[in-house]
Amino acid sequence: xxDARILVIAEQEKGHLSSATARVLDAAGRLGGSIDVLVAGxxxxxxxxQAARLTGVAGVISVEDSAFDHMLAENMGALVVSLAAPYTHxxxxxxxxxxxxxxxxxxxxxxxxxxxxxxxxSADTFVRPIYAGxxxxxxxxxxxxxxxxxxxxxxxxxxxxxxxxxxxxxxxGEQGMTTFVNEQLAGGERPELGxxxxxxxxxxxxxxxxxxxxxxxxxxxxxxAVGASRAAVDxxxxxxxxxxxxxGKMVAPELYIAAGISGAVQHLAGMKDSxxxxxxxxxxxxxIFQVADYGLVADLFxxxxxxxxxx
Amino acid sequence: xxxxxxxxxxxxxxxxxRIREDHSDVDLTHAKMAMNPFCEIAxxxxxxxxxxxxxxxxxxxxxxxxxxxxxxxxxxALGADRTIHVNSxxxxxxxxAARVLAxxxxxxxxGLVLLGKQSIDSDSSQTGPMxxxxxxxxxxxxxxxIVIEGERLQVTREIDGGLETLSMSLPAVVTTDLxxxxxxxxxxxxxxxxxxxxxxxxxxxxxxxxxxxxxxxxRVDIPRERQAGVRxxxxxxxxxxxxxxxxxx
Ligand SMILES: Cc1cc2nc3c(=O)[nH]c(=O)nc-3n(C[C@H](O)[C@H](O)[C@H](O)COP(=O)(O)OP(=O)(O)OC[C@H]3O[C@@H](n4cnc5c(N)ncnc54)[C@H](O)[C@@H]3O)c2cc1C
Ligand SMILES: Cc1cc2nc3c(=O)[nH]c(=O)nc-3n(C[C@H](O)[C@H](O)[C@H](O)COP(=O)(O)OP(=O)(O)OC[C@H]3O[C@@H](n4cnc5c(N)ncnc54)[C@H](O)[C@@H]3O)c2cc1C
Numbered sequence: 379x380x381d382a383r384i385l386v387i388a389e390q391e392k393g394h395l396s397s398a399t400a401r402v403l404d405a406a407g408r409l410g411g412s413i414d415v416l417v418a419g420x421x422x423x424x425x426x427x428q429a430a431r432l433t434g435v436a437g438v439i440s441v442e443d444s445a446f447d448h449m450l451a452e453n454m455g456a457l458v459v460s461l462a463a464p465y466t467h468x469x470x471x472x473x474x475x476x477x478x479x480x481x482x483x484x485x486x487x488x489x490x491x492x493x494x495x496x497x498x499x500s501a502d503t504f505v506r507p508i509y510a511g512x513x514x515x516x517x518x519x520x521x522x523x524x525x526x527x528x529x530x531x532x533x534x535x536x537x538x539x540x541x542x543x544x545x546x547x548x549x550x551g552e553q554g555m556t557t558f559v560n561e562q563l564a565g566g567e568r569p570e571l572g573x574x575x576x577x578x579x580x581x582x583x584x585x586x587x588x589x590x591x592x593x594x595x596x597x598x599x600x601x602x603a604v605g606a607s608r609a610a611v612d613x614x615x616x617x618x619x620x621x622x623x624x625x626g627k628m629v630a631p632e633l634y635i636a637a638g639i640s641g642a643v644q645h646l647a648g649m650k651d652s653x654x655x656x657x658x659x660x661x662x663x664x665x666i667f668q669v670a671d672y673g674l675v676a677d678l679f680x681x682x683x684x685x686x687x688x689x
Numbered sequence: 690x691x692x693x694x695x696x697x698x699x700x701x702x703x704x705x706x707r708i709r710e711d712h713s714d715v716d717l718t719h720a721k722m723a724m725n726p727f728c729e730i731a732x733x734x735x736x737x738x739x740x741x742x743x744x745x746x747x748x749x750x751x752x753x754x755x756x757x758x759x760x761x762x763x764x765x766a767l768g769a770d771r772t773i774h775v776n777s778x779x780x781x782x783x784x785x786a787a788r789v790l791a792x793x794x795x796x797x798x799x800g801l802v803l804l805g806k807q808s809i810d811s812d813s814s815q816t817g818p819m820x821x822x823x824x825x826x827x828x829x830x831x832x833x834x835i836v837i838e839g840e841r842l843q844v845t846r847e848i849d850g851g852l853e854t855l856s857m858s859l860p861a862v863v864t865t866d867l868x869x870x871x872x873x874x875x876x877x878x879x880x881x882x883x884x885x886x887x888x889x890x891x892x893x894x895x896x897x898x899x900x901x902x903x904x905x906x907x908r909v910d911i912p913r914e915r916q917a918g919v920r921x922x923x924x925x926x927x928x929x930x931x932x933x934x935x936x937x938x
Binding site: 455473478480507508511515520521559563564572608643669674684689 | 700702706708782783784806807811814819822823826833854855856866867902903904907908912915918923924928930931
């Protein structure tokens with residue numbers, strides 16, 4: 379077990395190391411062995427320094443090239459493959475970038491990929507949810523190189539250490555297949571869903587985009603992130619990046635408040651590992667109450683403004 | 690342009706899955722099966738491209754035992770011009786599926802390949818990018834908008850922070866997200882007609898691709914169920930309990 383050599387592929391958020399990286403390192407630590415981190419992008423200096431200070435990191439590989447700025451799969455895939463030779467494990471968070479890049483890496487290396495790992499049993503055996511989290515599968519990889527994505531919320535962030543060394547590696551550059559055109563990022567003042575301590579989510583019960591302000595009002599009182607069900611996103615109340623669930627974001631905050639959300643299994647898949655769940659719904663039979671620690675049968679148009687006032 | 694769509698047969702999304710008593714695998718006996726919802730979206734997009742005059746042929750392919758022909762017939766009823774069944778009695782994993790699809794791509798030379806972003810059983814989200822890697826095509830996963838202009842494709846992707854638009858050369862591999870389109874329902878006459886149409890059949894062993902699974906399933910478990918907690922009578926009680934009992938605010 380201790381002879382594992384692990385490469386963690388880090389992501390950046392606005393020039394900083396993404397907060398998921400420290401959690402992926404927790405998973406990496408459970409494999410045993412030595413851990414390097416790859417940080418790639420045109421201005422990766424600061425993120426590389428941040429990675430070097432995370433507990434367990436033996437070395438950081440920094441590749442400064444704008445070809446990697448948007449984690450384009452073709453460019454990132456070629457880079458990771460060029461560095462893969464000495465490693466037994468290649469890890470990335472199961473973000474939209476990780477799920478875009480890592481299967482490409484695996485196929486180029488001719489190995490399988492293990493998606494969305496939530497527990498490490500040994501260096502080759504892992505637990506991952508299937509069927510919208512209603513079943514947990516324990517799988518053993520038969521490949522000599524394991525390419526995996528890690529669900530960040532299933533692991534704790536590692537602490538800090540004296541900085542490890544940062545070295546640079548040659549860029550594999552542009553592959554010339556895909557170009558970045560533009561992005562519309564949500565941004566804003568509120569915390570990001572993935573790392574939030576408190577999340578307030580709304581569903582179809584809100585009825586309109588304007589009414590979604592009721593959710594935002596409560597969220598701002600609590601310094602919380604805003605989430606939504608698929609129905610709320612499909613109806614255009616909020617943008618897609620707020621969707622929680624099997625095909626949206628997986629979250630596990632200290633407190634999750636769901637208002638006007640019925641509790642379909644696809645929604646529960648994304649939030650049922652939250653520590654405390656509150657449900658506000660006018661239908662006392664709504665399935666969300668079966669997973670809620672505190673259930674309030676009420677009209678959300680009364681309950682949410684009252685909650686905002688009294689918090 | 691020819692569009693190839695990969696269709697997977699999975700358990701219906703409304704069915705609650707059970708596991709075998711010995712925890713060796715899930716128990717799908719008698720479970721209602723359906724086309725993976727993301728594959729329905731992929732097929733719908735292909736059919737719309739044909740209706741817009743951008744595509745001239747829609748070919749649907751599925752890998753699995755004889756039962757997947759049911760989903761291929763649905764695909765024909767929904768607008769696929771041809772269907773290919775790659776017969777395999779054992780389950781292929783994502784890499785295996787991607788290798789088979791790469792061989793089908795080699796034979797069919799499509800201008801665009803559409804897959805679901807994930808299948809709702811294994812939730813792997815791997816086959817599309819793997820296929821792109823094996824065929825050296827550009828890839829766009831989690832697509833919520835596709836625009837084809839001449840030899841290039843513009844795809845808007847649903848990413849964690851919002852939306853991202855990429856431009857790429859064709860042929861390319863695209864995997865579909867939920868908001869790309871709303872699939873139509875098959876009409877009865879089309880369903881009846883599809884019953885009589887031929888399905889092309891290939892044996893997986895004859896494709897010359899290595900599909901031995903790279904993973905073994907050690908066991909499956911049902912996660913610990915959350916217990917329903919208490920009903921609170923008022924907003925005041927809720928705040929009080931969150932503060933003093935759960936200590937989360
Ligand atoms: C392949 C697939 C993937 C999916 N992925 C996801 C996913 O990632 N995330 C997700 O969330 N869903 C997902 N879904 C959809 C999921 O099945 C449900 O349709 C969806 O979660 C329902 O959203 P909702 O609870 O907001 O709406 P509804 O089910 O319509 O529930 C609305 C609720 O609001 C309550 N309500 C109405 N008015 C009031 C009021 N005034 N006060 C209080 N309560 C009120 C109602 O009682 C009801 O319970 C997926 C489905 C499929 C097939
Ligand atoms: C409970 C369970 C047990 C399993 N046990 C094993 C096992 O013991 N050994 C093993 O090797 N695998 C096993 N599998 C894996 C499963 O058979 C594969 O995961 C699957 O067939 C490969 O695709 P995917 O679901 O990972 O694809 P994803 O990447 O999630 O699917 C994305 C898209 O790829 C396309 N696609 C995927 N598969 C096909 C297909 N067959 N035909 C056409 N298009 C397709 C579709 O467009 C689909 O929307 C198991 C899965 C489950 C859920």
